[in-house]
Amino acid sequence: MADNELIKEDEKHPIYSLQTKVFEKLREDILNGVYKKGDELREKTIGEQLGVSRTPVREAIRQLELEGLVNIIPNKGASVVGLSTKDLKDIYEMRARLEGMCARWAVKYASEKDIEKLEEIVDLSEFHCMKERYEKVLELDNEFHELLYNMADSKMLYHVMADFHHYLQVIRKKTLSSHERVINSSKEHRDIINAIKNRDEELAENCAILHIKNTIQNIEEHCLWPEE
Amino acid sequence: MADNELIKEDEKHPIYSLQTKVFEKLREDILNGVYKKGDELREKTIGEQLGVSRTPVREAIRQLELEGLVNIIPNKGASVVGLSTKDLKDIYEMRARLEGMCARWAVKYASEKDIEKLEEIVDLSEFHCMKERYEKVLELDNEFHELLYNMADSKMLYHVMADFHHYLQVIRKKTLSSHERVINSSKEHRDIINAIKNRDEELAENCAILHIKNTIQNIEEHCLWPEE
DNA sequence: TATTGTATAATTGTATACAATTATACAAGC
């Protein structure tokens, strides 16, 4: 049996069930292209690879099916669907609009502390950008948007945005490795913050939409869409 | 053991696994308020009620957790989260924007046949409205939006909209039982169709947004939000 | 009474067993 990553992590995070960990591992692997479109996911094989029985693997695959990342044919098996370039583009377009909604709603609910926190994140991000520590920049970008999603104070909106965020993770890693893009992104983040500060819903929405649209444009310009 | 609904349906739909059927049954029951917020979902109990073992129930509950309808605490159990009135409102707001996107994209991809089909649906709907057959009207409304979602030709957008659609099913049943609302809804549907016919993306988007906004307003006016 | 400890029961988490379905290999017949 292969040396087993999941059980090792068990010691560190005994909070999560094996099922959850298998799910996250498989999702990660699908989104990162470890499994490619059409690959078949055999319960037994995956279970052996991860050192668990079929049960948690099955449960994980069922969840992946609900997310649309996997296709299950009853009594036959599961195969990887994954995300095409068009899927990613569509997600960005949806995200643009919903990010706008987020910013608009954040205006309504933002506390002074939230806004300070947003500014801190951007400050730190610019610092790490200067030092060219882009993993940190990505992390902080995640924090920025995560906080924004929380500020909107909507369980459902958060839920959708969190899903999108996972889907886009791989490509965001690329966009936020460009010094120039990070600089621009920071400016756009500050525009959003200022709009929220001034309690200007319309402006906040437009800034947030523009931010995502610019991200898309950047991806286009630098040909960062995944080759299929 | 209770008389068992799931196995009976087995004869009719042997395509779906028990797991799928348990999932759909539980989701339906949660959305319809059969299970209320906070109710605990015991695998053994539900399995006995439905005449299946714990395994498919477990898998179904895991899926419901991913949808956010259920909260699982490891080693403790699953409890119903369900949708609050605010959740429903937020979903409508998101849907308004994404429905707009749908209409916009549908303009790009709509075939003559699609448009004809849309018109047929509205014609039929108005006919059944006249006859006060509102279950039929609901069915056709579903068809209209389903087709629109398909016309947008986006797997991801369809996926999100399909989820929303399930979530809103209960309340849509109420709004489309009002003669007046159905009449207005039909007009709005025709506006959307005409915009698509004229290949006017901007107008199509705005009409679709307005359609959902009007739906929301109708719900407000008639106090159709669920009492909590 | 309130609290704590402990034994018991209930419940979940995981693994495994068995049934049902599907895939594969290969020989028989054309």
Next chain:
DNA sequence: GCTTGTATAATTGTATACAATTATACAATA
């Protein structure tokens, strides 16, 4: 050579067994 039928293997679907965790009941103690 190609199809078809059949036996075998592989895989999934479901149920169940067992382990681990959590809840419950209740007695002992302050």
